[in-house]
Amino acid sequence: MNFIETRGNDGQHPAEVSFSAAILSPMSSFGGIYVPKTLPQLGIPFLEKHLDADYKTLARAVLGAFEIDIDPAVIDKALATYDDFDDSNSPVPVIKVGDRLFVSELYHGPTRAFKDMALQPFGVVLSDLAQKRGEHYLILAATSGDTGPAALETFKNKPNVKVACLYPDGGTSDVQRLQMVTENAPNLKVIGIKGDFDDAQNALKLLLGSTSFRAKLQEKNTLLSAANSVNFGRIIFQVIYHIHSYLELVRQDAVALGDKVYLDVPSGNFGNALGGYYAMKMGLPVEKILIASNSNNVLTQLINNGKYDLRDRSVVATISPAMDILKSSNIERILFDLFGAERTKVLMQQLNNEKHYELTTEELARLQEIFAADYCDDTEGKNYIQAAFQDGYLMDPHTATCFKTHETSETEPQATIVYSTAEWTKFSPTIANALTGEVDAHDLDALKSIAKEANTAIPAPIEALFGKEVTQKTVIEKEDIEQEVLSFL
Ligand SMILES: *Cc1c(COP(=O)(O)O)cnc(C)c1O
Secondary structure (H helix, E strand, O other): OOEEEOOOOOOOOOOOEOHHHHHHOOOOHHHOOEEEOOOOOOHHHHHHHOOOOOHHHHHHHHHHHOOOOOOHHHHHHHHHHHHHOOOOOOOOOEEEOOOOEEEEEOOOOOOOEOHHHHHHHHHHHHHHHHHHHOOOEEEEEEOOOOHHHHHHHHHOOOOOEEEEEEEEOOOOOHHHHHHHHOOOOOOEEEEEEOOOHHHHHHHHHHHHHOHHHHHHHHHOOOEEEEOOOOOHHHHHHHHHHHHHHHHHHHHOOOOOOOOOEEEEEEOOOOHHHHHHHHHHHOOOOEEEEEEEEOOOOHHHHHHHHOEEEOOOOOOOOOOOHHHOOOOOOOHHHHHHHHHHHHHHHHHHHHHHHHOEEEOOHHHHHHHHHHEEEEEOOHHHHHHHHHHHHHOOOOOOHHHHHHHHHHHHOOOOOOEEEEEEOEOHHHHHHHHHHHHHOOOOOOHHHHHHHHHHHHOOOOOHHHHHHOOOOOOOOOEEOHHHHHHHHHHHO
């Protein structure tokens, strides 16, 4: 299957590209991104057939339906990365937490956040393509805390790929920062930026679009790629777990095959929710996708009022920092799918130039057929963490935002699947505060008090982080990023 561009074709890019081309070089005409030309139709027979399939078998079938130009042996190798999750047979457990409420836990991989779901297998695919083509790639990643560790972990010591990872200094949790700055491999560079995540992401987009930067890389025999969530090589792996979670509900007798469910997704750059949207379009029985945000509630406004408005707005720091995002990149793919390339180009250019756009009444109605949204502020989030804990479920602040959306959306009598995107260990000071009232605890102290409260152990790899040597010490102004990256190469 081939890929086309969300803002139409400028005549300088190929009209369509293969999957491997789209993931190796994800920027397309007019600053758009790649989308599949059509989506495979799976429908109920596919679900029926895979009702008892294990995760990897299901994944192979879903990826197979996309007919991508990746060797099946490489796909097997990529999916084998799920063997390193907590339970290799069941990398994504789905837990019943309420009457018709389930949590699909996406954080059982090496860096304890859902980014592993896509980045672990993606790293294998990308490195293999680079080796087969005899090419060397630089992956530039901008992270609000979870993409960075996951990207570094997946590409660590992988041939033909180097990673430079930008993170907002002070904008991540201790655990997230330690996961990055203690990574020690010759092909990895971690760079702290004085600024917020949007600054880091903007810097990344500038570099990705800069021809002079590209030319300088070429002198070093290096091509540029990106591992951020606009890369379809990540999105494709995010379709799978939505289908898996639904089948898990059927297996648990919570729904009958064909019954519709709600997907409730804590959203930032909208990669996770987009995976759910594609799964729905491929025939997964979904009533609606609930979009949960924190106080950076641009998505709530878009879905409830049809207005994407960044005027007089700047990112506010919340207890769910992976969602502290105002420019949600993957919304563009939804715009394209619903309203076409011409309209997407107009809207995205308006957002770039005037910092806002507004959908028509008809467009908003179409969006609302698929999505509903709400946002959860920090106080509410902590209350949900506390309430869930009293009911026996320990969750992180990103997951907590979904509980608000669930509560304010009329989901009954259907079942809802909440996606849990991080383990409690990654955001322990907030959780300790919610559970015990202690303020400003350092991560390690917070981890200990939660472990005690929940009568559980701090996972060994997390505890070990605090004794590891910090090897990545660079923190710079955003103007100096290009130079820093070039000297790393
Ligand atoms: C990245 C991330 C999100 C947001 O996911 P998107 O796909 O960008 O919408 C939510 N929670 C956590 C913990 C994350 O790491």
